[in-house]
Amino acid sequence: MLQFSYLPGESFFHRIDPVSKFAWLIAIAFIAYIVTTPLHQLVMAILIVICALLLAKLPARKFFAGFSVFMSFAVFLFILQLLFAPPENTRIYFEFGIIRISEASLRFAMNLGIRVINVGSSALIFTMTTEPARLVNSMITILRVPYRFAYAFYAALRYIPVFENEARNILNAHAVRGAGMDEGFLSKVRMVTRLTVPLLISGLRRAKNSAIAMEGRAFGAYPTKTIRVDYPVPRSGILFAVVWWLAFVAYFIYVLNTTGFIRT
Amino acid sequence: MAGLIELSNYSFWAAENETQLLHNINLEIEPGEFVIILGPSGSGKSTLAFCITGIYPNVLGGRAEGVGRVADLDVIETPVPQLATHVGMIFQDPDSQFCNLFVDEEVAFGPENLLVPREEVIRREELTLKQVGLSGFERRFINELSGGQKQRVAIASVLAMGPDVLILDQPTANLDPVGKSEVYNLLYDLNQKQNKTVILIEHQVDELIKYATRIILMDGGKIVANGPPRQVLKDWARRLETEMGLWVPEVARLALLAEDHGYPMSTFPLDAEEAAQAWLELPVSKAESLYISPAAEANPEQESFVNIEHVSYSYPNGFKALQDVSLSIYPGNVVGLMGENGSGKTTLSRHLIGLLKPTSGKIMMNGEDIAEKKVKSIAKDVGYVFQYPEHQFVADTVFDEIAYTPRLEGKKGDELKEIVNKTLIQVGLFGLDGRHPLTLSMGEKRRLSIATMLVRNPKLLILDEPTAGLDFRNTQRMIDLLMNLRAQNTIIMLVTHTTQLVASFVDHVFVMEKGELVFSGTPQGLFTNLSHVNTKAIEQPEMLKIVNQINLRQEQKMLPFLTVEKLQTALDNQKENV
Structure with missing residues (x-):
């Protein structure tokens, strides 16, 4: 990605x-x-x-x-x-x-x-x-998109590298156990299903932590935010x-x- | 004036099932204090932190009773964003507490949300980044920073909201020693120079005690001790380990040992200097066995199991992760592999299981070159336990998890059951075979992930940070398990930052730095010559610091004991010999 x-x-x-x-x-x-x-x-x-x-x-x-x-x-x-x-x-x-x-x-x-x-x-x-930050900025200032929506889009981007890294780790960890080492389409499908559960679980945990962190940083305290850069x-x-x-x-x-x- | 933080008769119940998590907490913290909160997992430390920041009950739900005030705001009623300008919280996992991609955005995020005027946002951004020593990092991707730098960004972004109190929940648990000291030094600096109140939840507090003005000890949702570090440790040190399963600082352990020999120390020590002074006043310090090294056991000449010969490795992006590394690993050894994050130690260990193949050089295992071998076939001889056990689980029950590989090998029926049960007993998980792996405790998950490897009787077992995040009790169980394996002649390789682990149990240690092997030898050789080894990533064992202080103060030179336990053994041996 x-x-x-x-x-x-x-x-x-x-x-x-x-x-x-x-x-x-x-x-x-x-x-x-x-x-x-x-x-x-x-x-x-x-x-x-x-x-x-x-x-x-x-x-x-x-x-x-x-x-x-x-x-x-x-x-x-x-x-x-x-x-x-x-x-x-x-x-x-x-x-x-x-x-x-x-x-x-x-x-x-x-x-x-x-x-x-x-x-x-x-x-x-x-x-x-x-x-990405400039895109959010323009969405808010030019298109008048509500800040919450614009930000949600932006926050998603932050997690791409984190999940990418995690997926790689899980695949390695499974390989060591002798799982998913075979070639072929079916085993690729099985590999993806095996990845889903652990990624989902860590995703949920992260979502909770993120929510706490955002709240602590006053996200959503007001409908808008200070625009720091023009x-x-x-x-x-x-x-x-x-x-x-x-x-x-x-x-x-x-x-x-x-x-x-x-x-x- | 009342304290900055004030809780009286504060109780808290979880939202889901009304479990009471905090019982009648009474607590007063003054501005400028440096408080350490200790306690076993589930004792209510994090809950208390969440209550002080208003996350409980305002964000995560639950019910609170009693009085709680921070800077004269009611913590039960006041919205979190308003509380956040008085008290900020930093978490263990750096990755999930960031809300942005770049450093400057992250620091500005809080003030922006509070509609602080633009000039002031920019001023705070510059100021706080300077305070945490990251000026010039504004346009860096947070994702590309080191662990220590990430935590400093987290601290800066909380500081930008202008709080007087910082609460940190195990902020260094995922960091290497370099990152750890970066964070600790920063916290001390903020406490001393900016008069910030720091409240820190940690497991291992050796290096922290000298900063602390107070230790709060929690157990079962209650505060069981609350006072100056010296007093709390003196009263509780023994029970910390035996009853609560917590880490006791080595200095305190030495004091307990002296007490056990009938010589209580005059002052309960908090650092190496005090410990050395108090120790030298005691007659036990003159015991002969502390000065004469026992005859070295002859090491029989053995064939090496692994031979790494001039191995170099470059990642596809050109980064040279290993440069001309050569080393040998012998049967019956516990081997430590140390080094800073990014030093190449994980890269090296992944070569041993075939996940990575050398760019040049070769790896001989059991006399065979493993270059052409697949992970699957190497895994018959080599087990690899990843740091996060969840990553390695593939089944829905503990039984199936362990049975996974034997089944692949065609085992079934009673034979399979026998193998699984034997392994369950070996790792102390017998009776849990029907549970879902993810419902186990952290210590149990770790042991299960080891079990999945043991089932194949590996000749070499590689473990990545096997004790990270475990409390004393679970660490102890882990170590017992590993020592049993060693007695059965399994080679154990610990990839770790943890000095204490290496000092206690490792026979041979390798140190990596920037892709090169910079040390190979005994732990004693490493720690006593640390200044000559080209790395910043290794801390000296606390006990060795005490020994050095002792030897500064007397003619006769005490042996370089790496742990209090080793000193204990020396004393015990002497008794037996008399």
Whole structure:
């Protein structure tokens, strides 16, 4: 999980405020949703990689390490679509039982695969360039999200490395007992179930301790809190988000045009 | 003026089943005191702390009766956030008491929640970080700090709320000696320079007594003793160990030993200097056997069981955890592996069970290279007991837990039952076979996790901090168990920070520092030459400090006893010989 967490740095993406960045993220998700042409989807993927490497200045190795997680999911979906999507009267390349690979299924599959990568990798850029505290701060000051909600989200982040470490320890401890040493899918499933109970128990204990600690630090004494740092809201960030939303609107009109919804 | 903290006829009942946890507590603590609370597990120490901070009954529920005031606020009625500006609490586990990711956010969190103006928040943040010696750490991830640093951040973030009283519940239980002294020194400093009142709950108090103005002893939800450390220890030292199963400081133990020999000390000692002075006044200090070392037993030449040859290991991120380590482990030995957190001792011990493989060098076990062997096959000869027993449990009953490995090996029926019962008896858990492992006490869990390893008759048993968090009684049981194993020629390897454990029972000790082996030899060799060993992570045994003080004061040099028990043995031997 650590490969998804915030990487401090100096870049355009680090500078702009989280709300504009979030607007950008949503715009991408919308565009990815309405694009059905694999080539267009691919163009966007390239644009996102450019954002990651040039505008966010993420180290290529770390970015692609996180990227590969979505990649495997994308490949999974690609194969599923390729084999089972309906041919819709297009040319069929291969047929065997319920499996049919057709021109349409290939197009669906490619589009869906790249779509997953687009949405996943843009979210990755977002988390890697956004300092969690600043996100909470912007949620409170700009979006007027109640402090309690904004904080709950933030507190969850704190526990990721703690649990990660604990899970590793438990797996080692079990390995020494001769458990979970076999390869294969079923034993992986068994491994996860064996991890669940101890992690859950320590999670509950931690939750109680955390509640006590937070209470002792006056969390929730008032509906708001002192804002200690003013983060800038650069105009360039807003402009950036607006450009992507315009792109969405433009593409949307283009889609409506080509599918014949708008008659001129 | 009334005391800063004042409880009178204060009683408390738990929410769930109305069990009375505190009985008629009467207590008054003045500003600037340094109070230590002692007591067995379940005696009500933590409950008392929670009541003073208002967490009981306000957050965790329950019912309180009587009067409780902190800085003239009613602790039963006042909301916790308001109380928190007068009394702050710090817990044992550093990881679950943080609410943020970065140091500066954590320190500012309390004041921010109290709507303290921004300039003041920033001022307090700078001030408290300076007080705990962590200026410049503002933008560090809390998660990446050492244990001692984490606890200092916890203290700073409580201080930022401006309390006069700090209550700490075993704040050093998870720390190595370096972290421990960081925290203790800081507490003393805050007490002396900032006049903060410190209330500290701890098990082992050797180094703390010199700071304390008062010891409060609790048992069964009552305060049974409350007074200056010297008085409380003098009156209670003997009962602490025998009746309550608590640790007695070594200086007090020496005083008890003198008393047993018919020579009570003139003043009951609190530190090594006082103990040395009082000891030298006694005729027993001249006993011959304390000065003449017994003839060393000849050690028969033996084949080593493990040979680690020039092993280096780097983690995938490039961190060099082991650098050219070579050592041998012999049968029938108790081996200690010591070193600061991050020194490589856990990395090294994990190589012995095959969880990690050397980057270079090789490990020979029983004459075979284990590089290609899987954990599963190494585990036939080597047992590994992790620090947190819960991590190692895989079954729903104590019986199944122990039966797990024998079943994997195909044992069943009466044969299986016999194996399990034998093991249960061996670790003193007979009769608990139907219980769920997680419902056992800490001491029982530890022994169960050892049982799961013993069932295979390992030749080498590695234990990671086997006595951490255990009280005296449970530690004693653990040690008895290990000594029995040793008598059966099992090699025991203790991965530990605990000086007392190494001083008492270890035959050979290895010390790691920054991935290198910096010492290999007897505990006596280690502790008497500590200044020449390149490490900060090891404390001198309390008894040895006393011996050094004694030898400063007389011509004849007393033998370097590491524990009071060893001195006792020497005296006993002399009696027998006469």
